[in-house]
Amino acid sequence: MINEYYANKEIINMMIQKLKKDHVIELQQFTKPEFAQKISREVKKLRFQREEKLMSHSYGYSTDKRVLSEIVREIIPFIIDIMPIKNLDLSIVKFEHKDYILIHEKKQKTFILDLTQQWSDAFGGQTVFSNMKGENIIINQKFNSLILSDDKRHMFIKYINNKSKKIARYVVVGRFE
């Protein structure tokens, strides 16, 4: 169900090269629109468990097997073509006002599929990859985009501020070796 544009060997080779060079790639309109919309609807119905660790992160998460198995079936084969996946830790994450993820000491290979249809950059919640030398790659939220990073940069999610009101941001996050 991924966008056919990305299922092309030349494009995949380009992405492998870009990932080597920049350590982060963003693929917009990654899946077919109907797939992203269907998953997005399903995700909104899930129950999320809150996890708040002051010096690390604050968010809700779900490991709903039905949604994640669809992600594994449709998206993982594509990612494996770009980089090998070992020990995948997969979850659906819901960010609301006051949520965030701080930089962790351990850098990990990561993919993030965005499933939020209603969002504004003014709410915060940007995905940022830092080399810890003041150079940040800041990625604003886009529905149905896939962010893929190697383990050369630290990732964080900016604090979600009060402008977001009751709007939530949903993503599928995969961390792997």
Place this chain on the structure above:
Amino acid sequence: MNYINPKYTDTKKLAKTFTKGKPFPYIVMDNFFDEKTLNRVRNALTREHYDLKESDLFTFLQSRDLNGAKDKAVKGFVDYLKSESFIQYIGGLTGTKLKKGKISVHSTVYTNTHYLLCHDDELDTLKIALMIYLTDMKPKDGGSLRLFSKNGMVKSVTPKFNRLALFKISDKSLHDVEEVYTDAIRLTLGWWYYDQ
């Protein structure tokens, strides 16, 4: 030259309050400095240039290091904060030996959506963190300094003009600045003293 409100000159009494502070040694003192002097400093700081500072931990506006301030009121006040007598006063109050003549000092502005997430300030040889509030805010505005133990928030300090808050830096000094939820302006002067 002494800008301290005379009611705060007995450091022995204040030291007891400081040491007993929970979740870690801290003290909050209202109307701490001479009001006229602080008003001049506040007015000068509203004319300072501020840069947006952002990281995983924070978003706020910050001045340059005010050790190099040219404005007469700000320079005079920073010199006072660096003076032997004031550093001795803070050293006596906190029971710490502080490095003479050395401080890091910045003015910060927080407004709607700005915040500083929880951290401990434990860097290099920083020993005491201090901030003087230069604007009034209401609890609904946010912007409070909040002190945490491992189990959660223990103390919240709402910004109020001429309120001084200071605490001892250690791996236990977990604190944050609550997000500002309104268009209120939170202007502070913050500085740190170093270990001798």
